Amino acid sequence: MSSTTNYILGVYDDEDEVLHAVGEVKAKGIKVEDVYSPFPIHGLDVAVGHERTRLPIAAFMFGTLGMICAFSLISYTMVFDWPMIIGGKDFFALPNWIPIAFEGTVLFTAFGLVSTFCISNDLWPGNKTLPLDIRTTDDKFVMAINLDKNKVSADDIKKALKESGAIEVNVK
């Protein structure tokens, strides 16, 4: 977050109140940048107006990739590179490959999914970003309104936040 950005922060102390407040504030034509909370609040992302995440698609693709990689490795080694007769089985012993293909699918899905999640949310070890109000990782819910992206005056925004039940309104 650049220091030149002007934020007005409405601080709430109840998750149902902040969810309700997002609707009220938006009804007054104010754009809500984001809401910060100590735990997930169902329906909040929709209320703020975020698009539905495409992470499940990414997960599916990583899983498919994992399965293809596992099957490719096994069939390359067991059928083409060094075929061996084991217990009289076919070289292409598909049922025996299912366990490792499954583990490969899970492994790729998990790591691919978490990496995608971290990259898309700009999360990385050593990232020094702090919440706009550090009480949001404890017990407060903060609605952040970016002044630069709003045509409504700062005073009106502050008033709207107060009316929606904010216990404090801060400028950052």
Add this chain to the structure above:
Amino acid sequence: MSHVVSPIREKLVTGGKSYSDVTHDICKQVEGEPTKEWKIAFGISVLVFMYGAYCLFYTWWQGIGVWGLNKTVGWAWDITNFVWWVGIGHAGTLISAVLLLFRQKWRTSINRSAEAMTIFAVLCAASFILAHMGRPWLAHWALPLPNAFGSLWVNFNSPLVWDVFAISTYLSVSLLFWYMGLVPDLATIRDRATTAGRKFWYGFFSLGWTGSSKTWARYEYMSLILAGISTPLVLSVHTIVSMDFATSVIPGWHTTIFPPYFVAGAIFSGFAMVQTLLLITRVVFKLEDYITIEHIEMMNIVITVTGSVVGIAYLTEFFIAWYSGVEYESYAFINRATGPYWWAYWMMMTCNVISPQLFWSKAIRTNLMVSFFLSIVVNVGMWFERFVIIVTSLHRDYLPSSWAMFSPTMYDIGDYIFSFGLFFTLFFLFAKYLPVVNMAEVKSVMKGVSTEFTIKRIKPTKKTEE
């Protein structure tokens, strides 16, 4: 937003806690100086670990000839301990993944420590894989790596290779799931930090977490998918472990019932281990308001259910041994119950089949001392189950001239002690330096499950249609 919870449900968070109280109660042992009890317990664990490490080093130095194995019983404590620890590990994933999919709110107070236990238990199990290889520096031969012997590959048709993949996937995916669960809580500690060291380290690992609604929405999807893939993963792991035995031709091992039977046994022993650890943790860290009698009772119910599945599996095995008409199979089972290892068999039957049935009584399953005692009894029983399956099936070979007995040496025992030292050392480090309860998840279910918030809900809110 919390779901509506029936008022007849027992409260999961007692003591009228607010969100801030949750943060304070859980963070205080991370932020405070280590207590005297912690130092003593940790010190003992490290001593046990060091003794075990000596025994393990000696095993590696001399070779596995220092164990009590012989030509007939070529697999005994090593693989017994391996299967036992992997089984214990299953409970953590089950609590965090399966109970998440079923939306069981009582998981939130216990999933963090149960998952930590999973990871440490799988590490202990892995130590026996390395130990029983004899030449642990060649452990990478189990991986499909290009090598100096022409490109000779591992045999992908072998359950032992499946096991390598299953255990390593399980360990890494569990670690990832656990770590991602920790990130929001690490951020909480970062934002409360008063010392530079804590600010740096918790800040470093909290990845710049801010808790925005967009991140949380994605985070919930991620957790759901991770839970969705961890559920079949955890079932696959013990299924594959059981196939190490079931795909062989040894009477007593060669049975198709093994995968479900092993998975049920794994959940059974894992829940018992979680119970043992939680009953201690809740007292030491004063978490009685978060890990309530309700949680203990739920765990005991799961122990009874899985214990009954295990009991039915034992009886089914016996029935099939008789019904199949295979005399080798029948002999293997009669020998288990009445042969030289009869005491191990009856130990297993008593601990695993009879003791969990005591939990049908509400007075017993809500009694902390009895629950603690029985949780240990269950794990003793489960260790004997693996010992019975492995040693009694092997010790009567096809030819009576090769019949033998197994008795452990101090290095068999020492390597087992090593795993306890490792497990408890890691667990105590975890309990001191990381939040033992998932604060974010507990807060997310507080409304409806906490004593304070229910009262607040009933009052009409000040929001009206203005």
